[in-house]
Amino acid sequence: MTASQTFLSDKSLRKKLFLPILGLAVFSVWLITVSFQLLLIDIAQTFQVQVGTASLVAAVGSISGVAAGLLMSVFSVRFNHKILLLIGLFCTSIAAVAFFFAPNFDLVLIPNIGVGAGIAIVTAMAYSLIAETYPLEKRGRAIGWMVASTALAYVIGAPVIGIIDSIGSWRLVMIVLALPFALASLALSFFVVPKISNQNPQAEKEPFFEGCKKAFSNKSAVAILFVTMFSMAEGSIGFYAVSFFRQQFSIGITAGSIVIVTGNILASVGGVIAGLLINRVGRKRLGTVTCLTAALLTLTFTLMPSFSLSWGLSALRFWFSGMSSTAGGSLVIEQLPKFRATMMSLNSVFMNFGMLLASISGVLAIDLYGYQSMALILGSFGIVGSIIWISIVRDPCKA
DSSP, X not given: OOHHHHHHHOOSHHHHHHHHXXXXXXXXXXXXXXXHHHHHHHHHHHTTXXXXXXXHHHHHHHHHHHHHHHHHHHHTXXXXXXXXXXXXXXXXXXXXXXXXXXXXXXXXXXXXXXXXXXXXXXXXXXXXXXXXXXXXXXXXXXXXXXXXXXXXXXXXXXXXXXXXXXXXXXXXXXXXXXXHHHHHHHXXXXXXXXXXXXXXXTGGGSOXXXXXXXXXXXXHHHHHHHHHHHHHHHHTHHHHHHHHHHHHSOOOHHHHHHHHHHHHHHHHHHHHHHHHHHHHHOHHHHXXXXXXXXXXXXXXXXXXXXXXXXXXXXXXXHHHHHHHHHHHHHHHTTSOGGGHHHHHHHHHHHHHHHHHHHHHHHHHHHHHTOXXXXXXXXXXXXXXXXXHHHHXXXXXXXO
């Protein structure tokens, strides 16, 4: 009996807490990103830089996420997934402390290395642990909860961030909110998450780069990685949406929090529902509809003349984005069953490439042409991703 089978047959509290603790880990690594999304204008004002320039923190995080993902694609084949998960949470904890003490904008950029690495490592290892622990018919539902955990970082984090910021500042948010959650996740993961590594006994004898070689020689696997990149670039519109609403329609931080909460509640519910529908509808078909719809909504919501109409389309985009994330994650994890951890690590790399692509586009588009041009660029990325998904990606479980 394998380690995962033993753990899955265990009826203890530890087994019951496994998925919630993984969700908490994913939740905690996204809190700093939520803080920057909501308070981007305030951070820019603190250091007297433009909003587009301040969004460079996302670019730095994306670059470090790419580096961390590449390392995980190699190390995850031989090293324990739990240890790697703990390293990701530790990176986030250090980043929160460094943000609190950063004296200038240049030193605000440096801690985001830990944020990007934390997101890349924790996300990849959480999905890999799910793949190694749950049978095929239950993975979609578990992945739906991971998507929901990301969205809940916005749902729960946004209003709390607004309250803390009103009392102190964005720095206080880092030390009072982001740090405690990261440390709590670190401690709970240490005690609850089982020591499960690659289930293939030959994996430890494989060359370090064997998983990457297999991934890049598989047409469907390569295609879905590019879908991840373009979809993540399109989904990054959420990072700029609050700043758009605040500047375009003169809403305050409280209203901005409501925008984030509403959108991410819909993303969370959409992700969970998609997990329930996957076995019935199919990963490929569900992803086709939801990915394309989200991209079309990104193309249009910034063009609306009123806040209510623009916000409504933006909120609807969150719903379809949450569903497409579950469908995409469920299909990525099945591309290379022998090297799932490698595949999920590479998926984190391309996810960060997508955020980097979006952040560079955001800096140029917002500062030079405005939010509408940025939405046009990011929405177009989503359309490209949808075309690749429809034409090249296949579902191995249907082969």
